[in-house]
Amino acid sequence: MSKGKTLIEVEGLKKYFNVGGGNVLKAVNDISFSIAEGETLGLVGESGCGKSTAGRTILRLYEPTAGSVRFNGVDINQLSPKKMKAMRRDMQMIFQDPYASLNPRFTVTDIIGEALDIHGLAGSHAERKKRVEELLDMVGLNPDHATRYPHEFSGGQRQRIGIARALAVNPKFIICDEPISALDVSIQAQVVNLLEDLQDRLGLTYLFIAHDLSMVKHISDRVAVMYLGRIVEMADSEELYANPMHPYTKTLLSAIPIPDPEVEANKKRILLEDTASGPIGKEGAASGGLFDLDNSELVEVSKGHFVSMPKKG
Amino acid sequence: MDSNPIKVMPTPVDLTAEDFRKIGTDEKEAEVIQRESISAWRDAWQRLRSNKLAMTALIILGLITLTAIIAPWLIGKIYGYNYYSNDLLYTNKAPSSTHWFGTDDLGRDMFIRTWMGARISLIVGLAAACIDLLIGVIYGGIMGYFGGRVDEIMNKFSEILYSIPYLLVTILLLVVMEPSLGTIILALTITGWINMSWIVRGEIMQLKNREYVLASRSMGAGHGRLLFRHLLPNAVGPIIVTVTLSVPNAIFAEAFLSFLGLGVQAPVASLGSMISDALTGWLYYPWRMLFPAILISLTMLSFNIFGDGLRDALDPKLKK
Numbered sequence: 001m002s003k004g005k006t007l008i009e010v011e012g013l014k015k016y017f018n019v020g021g022g023n024v025l026k027a028v029n030d031i032s033f034s035i036a037e038g039e040t041l042g043l044v045g046e047s048g049c050g051k052s053t054a055g056r057t058i059l060r061l062y063e064p065t066a067g068s069v070r071f072n073g074v075d076i077n078q079l080s081p082k083k084m085k086a087m088r089r090d091m092q093m094i095f096q097d098p099y100a101s102l103n104p105r106f107t108v109t110d111i112i113g114e115a116l117d118i119h120g121l122a123g124s125h126a127e128r129k130k131r132v133e134e135l136l137d138m139v140g141l142n143p144d145h146a147t148r149y150p151h152e153f154s155g156g157q158r159q160r161i162g163i164a165r166a167l168a169v170n171p172k173f174i175i176c177d178e179p180i181s182a183l184d185v186s187i188q189a190q191v192v193n194l195l196e197d198l199q200d201r202l203g204l205t206y207l208f209i210a211h212d213l214s215m216v217k218h219i220s221d222r223v224a225v226m227y228l229g230r231i232v233e234m235a236d237s238e239e240l241y242a243n244p245m246h247p248y249t250k251t252l253l254s255a256i257p258i259p260d261p262e263v264e265a266n267k268k269r270i271l272l273e274d275t276a277s278g279p280i281g282k283e284g285a286a287s288g289g290l291f292d293l294d295n296s297e298l299v300e301v302s303k304g305h306f307v308s309m310p311k312k313g
Numbered sequence: 314m315d316s317n318p319i320k321v322m323p324t325p326v327d328l329t330a331e332d333f334r335k336i337g338t339d340e341k342e343a344e345v346i347q348r349e350s351i352s353a354w355r356d357a358w359q360r361l362r363s364n365k366l367a368m369t370a371l372i373i374l375g376l377i378t379l380t381a382i383i384a385p386w387l388i389g390k391i392y393g394y395n396y397y398s399n400d401l402l403y404t405n406k407a408p409s410s411t412h413w414f415g416t417d418d419l420g421r422d423m424f425i426r427t428w429m430g431a432r433i434s435l436i437v438g439l440a441a442a443c444i445d446l447l448i449g450v451i452y453g454g455i456m457g458y459f460g461g462r463v464d465e466i467m468n469k470f471s472e473i474l475y476s477i478p479y480l481l482v483t484i485l486l487l488v489v490m491e492p493s494l495g496t497i498i499l500a501l502t503i504t505g506w507i508n509m510s511w512i513v514r515g516e517i518m519q520l521k522n523r524e525y526v527l528a529s530r531s532m533g534a535g536h537g538r539l540l541f542r543h544l545l546p547n548a549v550g551p552i553i554v555t556v557t558l559s560v561p562n563a564i565f566a567e568a569f570l571s572f573l574g575l576g577v578q579a580p581v582a583s584l585g586s587m588i589s590d591a592l593t594g595w596l597y598y599p600w601r602m603l604f605p606a607i608l609i610s611l612t613m614l615s616f617n618i619f620g621d622g623l624r625d626a627l628d629p630k631l632k633k
Contacts, residue, residue, distance in 0.1 A: 061527055
């Protein structure tokens with residue numbers, strides 16, 4: 001998986017939310033990983049495990065509680081607002097809900113052109129229009145629709161608009177925050193193909209957040225499994241699916257539906273018992289759940305395959 | 314009974330490869346949108362137009378405004394008197410062809426005075442609503458957008474202001490300052506904006522976590538762009554409705570204050586002061602109370618109905 005040099009390096013990233021009453025929600029609790037240029041890292045986990053928060057904290061949409069995110073070696077959390085703004089051109093995001101991620105009062109031109117305005121990338125009105133049409137064409141939309149409003153498009157088309165918006169500033173790294181989970185299965189395939197196609201053409205690096213395990217396997221080079229705000233296992237996608245090691249990963253994989261009624265009926269689901277401690281609690285309270293993640297660390301068991309194991313000693 | 318339920322289909326005649334050709338499924342072609350492009354505003358306008366009650370209210374409001382603007386001037390031209398010219402030989406006369414709404418106890422024409430009063434009411438209502446809008450949107454916008462400590466402090470301040478009896482503040486202000494149109498508007502707006510600021514605050518708080526706002530932030534948008542390009546335009550529906558519904562409140566408050574004698578001073582007429590004046594002989598000269606009362610009721614009712622219709626048009630989800 002040594003596709004190129006490391007582009008993104010996340011180290012010890014934490015994001016706690018104050019939920020009142022002296023309790024904190026440890027949405028992201030000490031995660032570390034790196035992504036090489038041109039690579040796709042899949043991030044999977046159940047709802048509420050902190051995947052989206054992790055994505056947003058990496059983009060510094062939320063200020064992290066601790067840890068660092070280095071982009072090309074530059075720690076983005078240390079950047080001044082001005083430099084951060086410039087940095088945002090390199091890092092973009094595609095959002096989950098195509099109905100909520102487009103401002104209903106903007107036309108498509110304004111939605112896509114906003115990034116151009118913010119960074120002063122389009123000198124003239126005509127230039128801006130040309131660039132927007134170019135982007136629409138790139139994501140497979142009809143440029144004639146540039147003057148329309150988001151509500152006139154279908155879910156898949158809207159998601160394409162969201163992708164065009166992310167591409168407007170020529171980013172190197174895109175966080176795809178469950179970009180397909182709100183779409184029909186037939187449309188999902190189209191959007192995933194588009195994302196893969198764009199990755200090849202533009203040399204993009206993705207962090208692909210999802211809970212659809214089979215789709216993640218398809219698109220990712222490596223997959224990280226998140227549970228209660230931490231990464232419990234990370235490996236090449238083939239390796240992870242063929243040889244899951246952490247009990248949580250096994251549970252997750254056993255939940256993938258198999259399109260064969262007989263197999264599905266006889267399949268044994270592994271069920272998790274109630275978790276011992278959740279992500280909400282006092283600052284110092286245990287939050288590791290069933291697997292005592294507080295006292296675990298990621299250990300490389302075979303090349304590139306990391307599993308969370310109890311600390312020795 | 315048919316022993317063989319499976320029948321052999323007759324072979325279709327001579328199908329060759331040429332019969333099958335691709336008729337083109339260009340993806341972009343397939344995604345062409347036929348429907349005419351409609352902006353959110355036009356959509357709302359179409360819904361509003363189909364609401365007969367609201368449209369009637371709008372037309373009545375238009376007529377009232379128009380009459381209030383031109384009637385005093387036009388009647389003055391035709392009959393040669395204005396709202397303060399009196400004819401002491403002609404006091405408390407019933408409606409007639411020269412004095413359409415009759416005359417008051419000083420022989421002044423009620424028709425001109427009623428419409429002058431309506432003019433004052435509308436000016437006070439609209440001015441108060443505009444000032445409420447300006448202060449409320451800015452204050453509420455800041456509260457909602459920044460949240461946290463800023464919100465807490467600013468919200469406490471408006472709560473304290475709100476907890477002082479509004480009538481007390483208003484009357485005090487009118488007693489201390491010289492009663493005039495400006496003073497009334499000031500008195501009405503000193504606490505009137507709080508409601509608007511809360512509406513805006515709630516809307517902004519709800520909107521600021523939407524993904525399109527996050528998307529704009531991820532592109533590096535600043536506070537100004539987020540607030541004025543994304544948040545406020547999407548909160549404009551509730552804002553407009555609140556303004557529309559705060560106009561009748563201001564009109565009513567002005568009439569009430571004038572009724573108590575705290576409003577505009579004679580000879581300027583206000584609907585409230587006219588009703589107050591008419592109280593002394595309303596059994597004998599009912600028209601002196603009737604016309605201003607009808608006009609003020611009609612204005613307020615129309616504003617309320619129109620405001621409701623506007624809310625339904627701008628946010629159809631709220632209807633049920």
